Amino acid sequence: MEYQTKEPVTVQAFLDSEHSGSQNDVAEEKRGTGEDQQDMYRMGKTQETRAILDPDWNSANTFGLINGGTGGLIWTYIGTFIGFFAAIASMAEMASQAPTTGGQYHWVSEFAPRSAQRIMSYLVGWLCVLGWQVGNSAIGYICGTVIQGLVVLNYPDYEPQRWQGTLMIWAVLTFSILFNTFLAARLPLVEGIILVLHIVGFFAVLIPLWVLGDRSNASDVFFTFTDGGGWGNIGLSCLVGMLSPVFSFIGPDSATHMSEELRDASSSLPRAMVWTAIVNGALGFIMLVTFCMMVGDIETILETPTGYPFIQVFYNATGSHAGTSVMTAILIIMLLFGCVTNFATSSRQLWAFARDQGVPFSGFLSRVRPGYDIPLNSIIVTWVFAMLLSLINLGSSVAFNIVTSLGTGALICSYIVSISCIIIKRVRGEPLLPRRWDLGRWGLPINIFSVLFLTLVFIFSFFPESPQGLNAVSFNWNILIFGAVVILSGIYFVAHGRKVYVGPVAYVKKDI
Template identity: 50%
Template sequence: MTGTHISVNSIGTAYDQRDMRVMGKLQELRRNFRFISILGFACTLMSTWEIVLASTAFALENGGSAGLIWTFVIVVVGYSFVFGSLAEMASMAPTSGGQYHWVSEFAPRRFQRLMSYMTGWLCVWGWLSGIAGVCFFTAQLIEALIILNHPTFVPQPYHATLLIIAVAAFSIFFNTFLAKKLPLVEAILLLIHIAGFFAILIPLWTLAPRANAKDVFTTFNNGGGWNSEGTSALVGILTAVISLTGSDSAAHMSEETKDAGVVLPRSIMWSIVVNGSLGFIMLVTFCFTLGDLDSILQTPTYSPLVQVFFNTTNSYAGSNVMTAIIIITLIASAISTIATCSRQLWAFARDKGLPFSSILAHVYHGWDIPLNAIFMSFIVTAILSLINLGSTVAIQAVASLSASMLLTSYMVSISTLLLRRYTGPNLPTRRWSLGRWGAVVNIVALCFLSVFWIFSFFPPTAVVTTTTMNWNSLMFAIIVVVALVYYLLKARHEYVGPVMLVKRDS
């Protein structure tokens, strides 16, 4: 099934056309992503080695170098099972809806509609807050670079707000005027992602003094005042979780991917291999070149990363170039995040799950992208950036809000898949399968996710004040309540659960 404005070359393979017929959807977007471009999309969106470096302050305070390294290993192992579970579902139903569609298909009939609807809201807000989060990390690095070069500069809240909006606006340009070239752009960004890795790694290896291996791997820090170093390290696990969250991004681009039923799961699994490996190598290198932890955490730039670069090179020019590389790759992440978020918005609106669904679901002929959803992603990001004017702590919580919401969507979708395995009917046919290990992989994934989810709500210190509170829990609760109220008042009369359109028997 295809819209009349989509050319024959853009509708994908026979498998793609069959999948769209089975899911009861029209082909409205161009399928111009292939394996390398969609792999680049997923890798640059997560930007694992960049984000884990940009957010090290939190984990160094809670865990130290040893905590940072070992929690990253735990997260990579755990996410391998999560990625595998999501990859199999993406092969069963390669749709831009992602998790909320999978829940609609696999949940018990009695709960399908409400569970699917709530999962859709979680995904939408998870990705909306994800845009704000990555733009905020970028803004922080830009401010740190300014402070390094101009020590008298005192950043004001509105500076970060304007920088967040500027990064988002720049990313919108790539998602609109360069939309037809986005696959090529993503392939190029993958090369920048990998080349930038070596551009940072080599100076650290060759110029920075090295710490003792025993100290790096065994020295923990309990700067948050928790009851044990182990608890402190688990609180700091959020840094690793954020750097690897977003494996479902490729799935939300499925209706723009050729041969999606097999290309998507392969790209999802390769993304954990590529980003997990790069992230681990960079993280260990960074911890070996960290220097004195207390002085790094008290840096006037407010960024341990920028301070380590300066200590390593003893050069403003060298520090500027190294930091600029990470800023560029984080902007690339923002480009991919906006693309993912807009497709999630568009797909959910297509099933009438949001206010103004008819507007958000509209695709303009000639553009063949969800323009209205793209611009809505920008508008919400700009609004969220205003939070920084009142509370820097609150805008920081937006990043953990993205993680907790997406983690919840993973848990719900994998749980319904596991239930379907045991209660039937048989799972849909798929071209990429976990085989007989499927149930085990799903169970292990849920065990890891439950730990990640719990600690995503923890504050950075044991003594909680208005400045150390993790406002993620409050924002999470507000969004869930608003979603439930909207469902009861309006959406239950309009929302079309995707399973109602699925025609697998035919």
């Protein structure tokens, strides 16, 4: 079946269709550089958002402490960094070829074998949309419960209530939508401020721990492995605990979904992805080793009434409620702005998929209101969805975590599928698109290694924390949620999607 594409036009005609006159300055921002204009023209897209942007482990370490101990956490972090770096490099190359907000579902549509382009792109689009959407509530939940843990530290008689945590999630989400609307044009300045805060906060946390904390023996920290989950095998326990560092690296495609708001995206985007991975990976490793050196008795730390081992480690090191509160407040601020970033990514992913008729109410969700230059409708819907999803926490935090567990498996699967498409093209000897960031002769080995690693992570993302005494609370429901999304999106595609969704590849210009 052949799909009808939009009427071919020249690059100049495409550019001339933009606003002119008194709106020239805004139009120039929206067009970006000459390479940006050429990329958007080739992909058959209109630049509707301004091209103005230049491009923790702490809340996730409990899983790794139980399965693997300090040694397991450190070595699986190193292995996870290597594996994810290969995946990031692979996606950076694809981003240089097709710098579009659609990200993975666009890449699958354009790079997959012709017979599978439409259905695979559609399924990956749904996984990416829902994977990023549930992340807003998940980060809000972590931020809220860390605040409650800090209150418990300072006021031991306080008993955290789910309704209080839900209100905190709402506060975080509301801050995120306000930031993504009223301060959208100031994102470059604010991102610079957050970068400074990130670096300053890094040392503000580390220095007190280095100076005041009681260090464990280095050999014990690096080579003590535990099987607290009861798997019966240290190696298997460490692989299950690998999910802790995975949570730190998940979402490297975030910048991709903002690519149409980046200047010179085909060059700056892949470089930003790679350097972000290197810098964050290095800083994260230093923080992780410091934490493990200060953790002391793991069983005692895991039983902390705050619910978060890192809060207890801060307090054990400083012996000060005030000092611990300040250090934890820094991490809360970083979580808060992490939600802001996730909010921006998830709303753009939804907008891009709606632009290609991938979701219900696509006309409404894909509209960019004149004068806003941001996908306001998708931003509002993203906020409403996250607010409603967080209501589940009122009835059961277990059920809430079941729903939000979708993100890991969904995003990992989207990476596997998209990189596999490039592997197929390389194995078949098919030419790749022109790109300004190239893996060269190492492309195929790096692609294959990344897919093998991501497949391992994908499998273990469905494992529970422990095989002993499994019940509704301890079972990892990720597999059920993931399977339900794939099945339901497939049904929706057959019922409606196949009639309107042709995939981004149908709009790609072949005449340049």
